[in-house]
Amino acid sequence: MLGTKKITAGGPSKDRARIGQTVAARLDANPRMQPALVGAAQAYYHLDFLNPTQCDTLIRIIDGNRRPSTLLSDRPEREDYGFRTSESCDMDRWSPDVQPIDDSIADLLGLPAVSGETMQGQRYAPGQQFRAHHDFFHENQKYWPEMRRSGGQRTWTAMIYLNDVEEGGATWFPEAGLRVAPRRGLLLAWNNMSADGSPNTLTLHEGMPVVQGVKYIITKWFREGTWLR
Ligand SMILES: O=C(O)CCC(=O)C(=O)O
Numbered sequence: 001m002l003g004t005k006k007i008t009a010g011g012p013s014k015d016r017a018r019i020g021q022t023v024a025a026r027l028d029a030n031p032r033m034q035p036a037l038v039g040a041a042q043a044y045y046h047l048d049f050l051n052p053t054q055c056d057t058l059i060r061i062i063d064g065n066r067r068p069s070t071l072l073s074d075r076p077e078r079e080d081y082g083f084r085t086s087e088s089c090d091m092d093r094w095s096p097d098v099q100p101i102d103d104s105i106a107d108l109l110g111l112p113a114v115s116g117e118t119m120q121g122q123r124y125a126p127g128q129q130f131r132a133h134h135d136f137f138h139e140n141q142k143y144w145p146e147m148r149r150s151g152g153q154r155t156w157t158a159m160i161y162l163n164d165v166e167e168g169g170a171t172w173f174p175e176a177g178l179r180v181a182p183r184r185g186l187l188l189a190w191n192n193m194s195a196d197g198s199p200n201t202l203t204l205h206e207g208m209p210v211v212q213g214v215k216y217i218i219t220k221w222f223r224e225g226t227w228l229r
């Protein structure tokens with residue numbers, strides 16, 4: 001029941017609607033950004049956003065810091081189903097290897113760097129996956145008061161694939177009808193909010209299991225307010 005899901009995830013918001021419009025206008029004006037979706041959600045991609053040297057640097061950092069990924073959910077049963085089996089790490093935003101990339105992503109979207117959460121590095125070995133989820137916060141869950149204090153709702157997500165994967169590992173949006181295969185340097189960005197600023201349930205997505213090879217990505221989640229204090 002889509003209607004019920006919408007209500008429990010959160011309601012409309014003028015501020016979030018405005019963020020959606022201003023970021024989309026900026027991306028529409030950027031000749032290197034291509035629309036990835038029409039209708040269901042605002043989504044764009046940029047080929048070769050990072051060069052191979054930048055990708056290799058981030059991969060090296062992920063390999064040096066990775067640990068089992070965690071989930072932000074009130075539903076402990078998700079742990080049992082192998083919901084998010086990848087390994088991940090926080091990428092130190094003050095590191096000279098990370099900061100320029102962090103800033104360039106914020107600049108691409110036109111969002112303040114301080115609204116971005118700490119960049120996440122993720123590594124998926126064969127069989128590992130991140131099952132279907134929304135990046136936005138469900139405002140009826142226990143974690144929400146804390147998330148509201150730390151910058152509020154997540155608006156845009158930016159993801160970058162750091163390598164080509166031999167088989168599997170696509171990012172799949174089953175409800176919006178989009179499947180993106182990993183490609184070194186490709187940045188994919190989407191708005192987790194609808195036009196009225198409410199959470200857009202059509203942004204449901206999953207990191208499909210890697211079949212062959214290893215998949216490395218970084219993810220940036222942007223908040224409606226200030227995350228970094
Ligand atoms: O691994 C992927 O393709 C998706 C990752 C993802 O959804 C996330 O980090 O929020």
Ligand SMILES: [Fe+2]
Nearest residue numbers: 133134135205
């Ligand atoms: Fe996600």
